[in-house]
Amino acid sequence: MNQPIASFVPLTTTLMDKHQESPGIFTLYLKLNTSAPFNFSFGQFNMLYLFGLGEVAISIMGWRNNLLLHTIRAVGRVTQPLVQLEPGQQLGLRGPFGYGWPLEQTKGKDIVFITAGLGCAPVVAAINHTVEHKQHYGRIVILQGVKHHNDLLWQTQYDHWQNTGNCQVLLAASEEYKHRYKWRLGMVTELLNFAEFDTENCAVLMCGPEIMMLAALKQLAKLHVADEAVYLSLERNFQCGQASCGHCQLGPFFVCKDGPVFHYPTVKPWFGLSGI
């Protein structure tokens, strides 16, 4: 766990650039107003504060040219006005909080990334990391599901991973898909049947709606992938990021502190239960 650059009181950050990824989804490029290094793990999250309106927990999408990247879907009371900020405007940031993806422990294994919808955002940087350090890993398989093929963010990124990165990239759209070789019609979890990886020596990293992850877990069990190989990122109501406010509890876990990335066997007794 990295020490937050700001834990209680937000740090001022400046929006340097903003890029619309799809209808309603934007990536914010943030400059931190500090000379201190921002140490983070892929999969951790920050609390972004919009003046007078409040904070919202957003996972870290990446770090590029000394700028912090957050990809945000404008759906809530804070996120809608947040994506309307213009370059030059400022916001607050606390974080990073929680545990990220286990990219050290998984060395030497085939890595399977399963994401759906905006679940790809907290995983993109981890994929890039494994692709850039491919010598440490086995095969890399990237599965992403969307509703409509136009919903796919970072199309060129997926092309890059497939063509240059030598990864197996499989895409699924549940409603409409492109008639191209890597696209299939259906759920992302069905793509597992076409994924080429060593089921006995792999790590599966998942992020997306819980219903998708539950379906993927069932599919993985059929393929005899052990629970111990699976890691997943969970989303809850994070208000403090410090395991204090109590909202993000899942059974005995504070998802903000013990997660958001969990080793599946740890969280298995509580994962996917209704009303918990």
Next chain:
Amino acid sequence: MIKHFLARQHLDQLFSVLSNAGYQVVGPTVKDNAIVFTELSHVEQLPWGRQEIAKPGHYQLTDTSTNRCFAWNTGPQGLKPWLFKPEQPLWQAEQTEQGLCFRQASIEAHPIAVIGLRGCDLAALKLQDQHFLQGPYPDPYYQAQREQLFIIAVNCAQSAETCFCVSTGDGPEATHSFDLVLDELEEGYLMGCGSEQGQAIFQQLTLGPQVSKDQLHTAQKQLADASQQQRQMPDEDSLLKLTENLEHPQWQDVADRCLACGNCTLVCPTCFCSKQESTSDIKLQQAEQVRLWDSCFSEQHGYIAGKLFRPEIRHRYRQWLLHKLANWQQQYGRSGCVGCGRCISWCPVGIDLVAEAQILVKGTPHEPTDR
């Protein structure tokens, strides 16, 4: 522990010695027909001759035949609001010419000496200390007031109908975390010390002759009487079984009675949930972030954009009970219930968590979990 006798007429000395030592005395008084902890300036403000009748959904003060000031057991709140404030500013934001600036809210704490805390209150304090101070992010506001706290505990001489501290192992005797401890007798107090700070106060008091055997016997008899309690919380191992009974029909049964008002969580001395509120002035120059007590009975507690994780009351009651009695054990090494019984008497519909827990730990014919 060696105890010394403080005559009733010398109780006011304790107040003046504490005051001279720089402490604001905080203690019980009668307000709005309840025992309430407030800042006190003289001993007459204590609830002399008053006792509570506490039952499920019922709290009423009554006169007692004795002239004691600790003849009651609990009021709606103990120590919690003095350390974990119901409303705590966290930080301010300001739009300046240099840009957006943040500053931490000022930390306001002053020495307070709280008199009248019971074994259950001290157990709750220990749990709140664990939550607010011993995690990766110690809470500066809690910490500042905690460091300036002097505690005069009282051993319970009686139990209310709602008390069950014996079964949780937290009372009726105060055994830790105090600076001074009292047994109240008809003629005065047996006083013991629990810390060096306590000793420093103790030495300035006019204490009577050696405590008599009769007095010690009376104090022990009182504790034994207070230990006769009607309610018994199942032991901690049994409470862990709650996690195996997530689909027990009793969850729906209790949900049909529960109003989800959150009273139980507000009076609970260990509940720690909070929410944050953001406000700004009308010119959009100054903004503030404030932390407020929150309750897991609120629908919003488990809300993220577009999804309610605990949409129904049975989910939220289950969250409260499961967390308090079972998951708390994994988080903090023991159950989060200290047996004070506040949640029972302050529940407007009289839900008795002990009775519910007793039913729920028993389990039910196996049903598949809704997954």
